[in-house]
Amino acid sequence: MTTPTDPSAGLERLLEAELTTEPVFLMARAASTGSSAANKKLAQLELKVRHYSVLALACGEERLTQRELSQFLVLDPSQIVAILDDLERRGAVERRTDPRDRRSKIIAPTAAGRKLYAQARTLVENSTAESLSPLSPAERDELSRLLKKVAF
Amino acid sequence: MTTPTDPSAGLERLLEAELTTEPVFLMARAASTGSSAANKKLAQLELKVRHYSVLALACGEERLTQRELSQFLVLDPSQIVAILDDLERRGAVERRTDPRDRRSKIIAPTAAGRKLYAQARTLVENSTAESLSPLSPAERDELSRLLKKVAF
């Protein structure tokens, strides 16, 4: 098993570049490599991170409307529609008209959806473990803590 | 001056959602909000983060080829072409055929380019300060340190 060559190999001399101190850049790069790694793993379930995120929320404690999903995930309502079309076609979630406000639709997971989420979750955790492998367990926790403060 | 309403306001009940513990999700969200904030500031210079990144590297110590920019920024070579077309049209950078390998082109900043970078850098720093405002100075340093370890 050959280690996949780092695409940015041979550029160690750039580690001192001013850009390397910019959090915007670091975040973008970390997020980009991280989610593309996760997407690769999720591909075997024909999922992408965006589907995984919606599915995860659908499988959570709170029952959410599409509007709420849209706000929380910072995605346009129309994108939520597309993602839900995929997930619903696969029988992973259901749209239920909110009885208290028939404009909204509440997203609920099916049994198959929960199963799918369980599998996906494992894959994502593997991917995360690899992505964060340069960090110690304590550092991973700290990173998550800091990101959470920034992201909300 | 009214504080722009947080788009994800009223969803505090989701802060305990399982998804909130996933670094992939946190990174994506932090990166997304962070760079869209930076983009807004950079708009007054008619720049985006991607242009800023290339300009920053061009203004650094190392003289880089397009291929190297592409690898370091994890962007397709064709995207580098487009970004450089913009920057060159504005007279911020120059493409110089590498005398040691006439296939490659070395990117060099012009005087105007350095000036532009200086202005842009200030804007980005302001944006970063706002984005990371929920963190203490020590936490910001720690976040940068951790991100750097992950991103490279």
Add this chain to the structure above:
DNA sequence: CTTAACCATTGACATTTTCAACGAATAGCG
């Protein structure tokens, strides 16, 4: 009851990503 606002959805459009193919130039090897 009427008007304004909200939700999910659709469709159009811009931006970004991804990929294959090309000419020019170099590197490796006989």
Add this chain to the structure above:
DNA sequence: CGCTATTCGTTGAAAATGTCAATGGTTAAG
């Protein structure tokens, strides 16, 4: 030296993503 394979920047097409206005159905406010 000559031939072949590889690399570089560039172009163009296709797919994915993001952004935005308009719609029908529904609710809220007066």
